[in-house]
Amino acid sequence: MTADDIELRGLAPQVLSVLVRRGADFATAEDAVQEALIRALSAWQDGAPSDPKGWLITVAWRAFIDLARSDAARRDRELRVEAEPPTALVPSADDTLRLYFLCAHPELTPSSAVALTLRAVGGLTTRQSARAYLVPEATMAQRISRAKRTVGRTGLDRPGDVRTVMRVLYLVFNEGYSGDVDLAAEAIRLTRQLAELAGDPEVDGLLALMLLHHARRPSRGRPDGGIVPLAEQDRSLWDTGLIAEGVAILQAALARDRMGEYQAQAAIAALHADAPRFEDTDWVQIVEWYDELLGFADTPVVRLNRAVAVGEADGAPAGLAALAEVDEDVPRRHAVAAHLHEKKGDLGLAAHLYAVAARNAPNLAERDHQTRQAARLNQLLRHRR
């Protein structure tokens, strides 16, 4: 994917919102914008026009007229839209923001909201989304068109809000798979746009959170796809530019004194990013942020991660005490228990728990990692005998 392609896609939501503002129905307008983006890719090969947005709006509007005409002919009805737009409307920030809300409408299932957001706001083709999510193109096409029907039916009166948009963007970011389309980078790009439009410190917090995690990406995976835990990551690989940007955005957001869960999560990520070595991590402050986070999102996952932090700040027994309050069924709970028991020196139990964690792992990289941990301890125990 080229820089030009990304710049082009950045215009997609503005162009779409202009079409909708001119009276085009959302579903047809969205198809028309896709058409215009595809045409631009070939028409702009020798250089973009002087007014790329104007070009896209003109081409998309014509495509919309064609689509609406053939649609109208099919239904044997009068075409009610004018062939030429009444006035050359400038895309407004509010319209584009409303588009974000529409695509993350609460009536949509998470997968539909993701599919529609990536296409209508992100400007990705159906094929690109299908590849990124490893489903057939026909399946992704159906997901998108169903989502458009749902939104067309119920969406325009109650378009959702910024919370639902943030959840959808976080889902995209967290998908983790990076194939043809880099979903993490795409989520960051869309969150950046949203942050500019929304002026909401929580959106800034989400953007900071993404940047801070993205900065550590080069150190997080082994070449074979395995996981490198935080304690063992090569911190010289961390992207200091992204970290500085994330911290600056977070600080500006915190200064506005409207705390929320994404800002709290970003603060934790910033404290990790701030430590030159794992041993330098300010675990006491991290625990305090987890306590803050619990006030906004008291979830088993937050409690689990808090137990890890407590184990580092106050020692393994305190961590295990915190873990005792965490629901048994939470994914990765056995992995955390194993780690804390190892830290406490109970290697036999830890080895057993790592093996249980491997059996319950939700992904292959995690399973392999926990299996290695169990094998490491079992070998150590054999040598001791």
Added chain:
Amino acid sequence: MAKYLLLKHYRGGPAPVNDVPMDQWTPDELEAHFQFMRDFSARLEGTGEFVDGQALSPDGVWVRYDGEGRPPVTDGPFAETKDLIAGWMVIDVDSYERAIELAGELSAAPGARGEPIHEWLEVRPFLAEPPTVTE
């Protein structure tokens, strides 16, 4: 969004309910069954949840390595079809509950006397890619 494998066994599961062998069904009952299966995958394509599906021949054989320079050892096929897999479908759904719901619907495919076969389906989650945010 998670992928699940729905495994259809020839005669797997704890206790069969309506397990008249297919060759004993009437032609109409068979047609109704095949139509149900086609409709089921077409419906999942329509909901954007279908990923892939295939039927498998029962003629399975076991194979293993038998040492340097020797051909692989084969065993079977066996007349016993209890453990054989008849086919599979991969779905991509929003929740575990949805996967269970769909497997339950698939298990209601009509069999003898047009009654649901109540066949046991095995539902196996895929090991996905690790998420970006873990701590």
